[in-house]
Amino acid sequence: MKSEDLFKEAKNYLPGGVDSPVRAIKPYPFFAIKGEGPRLFDVDGNSYLDYCLAYGPLVLGHAYPPVMEAVSKQLSMGTAYGVPTENEIKLAKEVVRRVPCAEMVRFVNSGTEATMSAIRLARAVTGKSKIVKFEGAYHGAHDYVLVKSGSGAFGLPDSPGVPEETTKNTLLVPFNDEEAITSLVGKEKEELAAIILEPVMGNVGCIPPKKGFLEFLRKITAENNIILIFDEVITGFRIAEGGAQEYFGVNPDLVTFGKILGGGFPIGALAGKREFMERIAPAGDVYQAGTFNGNPISITAGLETMKHLDKDFYQAMNVKGLEMRRGLENILEDASLNYPVAGLSSMFQIYFTDNEVWDYSQAKSADTEKFNSYFQTLLGSGVFIPPSQFECCFLSQAHSSEDIQKTLEAMEKGIKTL
DSSP: OHHHHHHHHHTTTSGGGSSSGGGOOSSOOOOEEEEEBTEEEETTSOEEEESSGGGTTOTTOBTOHHHHHHHHHHHTTOSOOSSOOHHHHHHHHHHHHHOTTOSEEEEESSHHHHHHHHHHHHHHHHOOOEEEEETTOOOOSSTTTOBOTTSOSBOOBSSTTSOHHHHTTEEEEOTTOHHHHHHHHHHHTTTEEEEEEOSSBOSSSOBOOOTTHHHHHHHHHHHTTOEEEEEOTTTTTTSSTTHHHHHHTOOOSEEEEOGGGGTTSOOEEEEEOHHHHTTBTTTSSBOOOOTTTTOHHHHHHHHHHHTTOSHHHHHHHHHHHHHHHHHHHHHHHHTTOOOOEEEETTEEEEOSSSSOOSSHHHHTTSOHHHHHHHHHHHHHTTEEOOSSTTSOEEOOTTOOHHHHHHHHHHHHHHHHTO
16 A cells, blocks of 8 residues: 555654644555545545545635636746735735624734734733633644643643643633633633634534523623634634624624635634734734735635635535435434534534533543544545544535435444444
8 A cells, every 4th residue: 555655654754654643544644646526536546535625624625626727827927925915905805895803804824823813912902811712622733722621720731842831821611601701701801811712613523602602702701801702714714604703693803714715725814803903013013924924825715715605605515514414313313323413504523422512521522432433434435534533524515415425325334333
């Protein structure tokens, strides 16, 4: 197997043989050679119906021709300039048009940079230091949010190399727990700069907010001079034209984006109210910079992608998502299993537990060995999902109803083998 040989070689040059921990599939990952539509192809001649989609960016599918054409044209004119381009303005205007809270935008290079900058800005605006994040939430790999979930009210670093003093101002609470937030704000409001959250937790599977929870957060933050930050690196432009804030009808102060916004190329963005955004340098005193900020390739791909994400697109994706989730529920019912199927729009996941899943601790009750068996059966059947119980699966425009039915057949096989 060529993938196995490549993995053995990769381990000599790349830590763990991969460039991101989520790619460390056991016993070894397959090495991709190309993607086309809903499928991913590996160096060993296999093809897979892909529901990982590079962990979310490829909402139109792999190698979507209009995006490829636009990028090819831009490539012929250069890859980086170090000065502004008109397309940066065009994409920023599109974000502002779509996103309710967005009045200005700063483009960066990743979701990690976006959330790091949002937290810095919130601290500058409020003059306070502490932030709240929810247990199990992932907001990138920077020190302030790389905090071990479930470790109590105060966060301990989740990685060697992160000093405890860096995370002493990061406070943890369970998702969907209004009482915990009320108690924490009551004790810490004079020092709380921001609450940051994924409106739909997409890095612990797929956990939506309970009815009224986002509205509660909006109210308590507004009353206590706390900046509300929505991390929409996953949900942004996936579940609605204006992201989760449009979908749920709740507007944060700041919002971060990535993934889909780059049309398959590296990007991140921070957006929000003008009064806050104008604090960012060079307009203001909050420093943020990057050589590849507003990179013309990523901006071009994002601008072309946005042209295809209209109301008809979201309606079609809702239909596909329902087909997948209802199909999974029927399979589980036939197997007399009470495993919850989570998701909305084009997001879905199954939890291998009999418990309801509304927060991190409940998600952690899932049987990861069963999930791994399920994953391996799917892979052997030509279906690729993220290789972790605690990631979200995604659909793209390129997935047909026939693809979904083939996938459900593989899923039924995977569940029957448990």
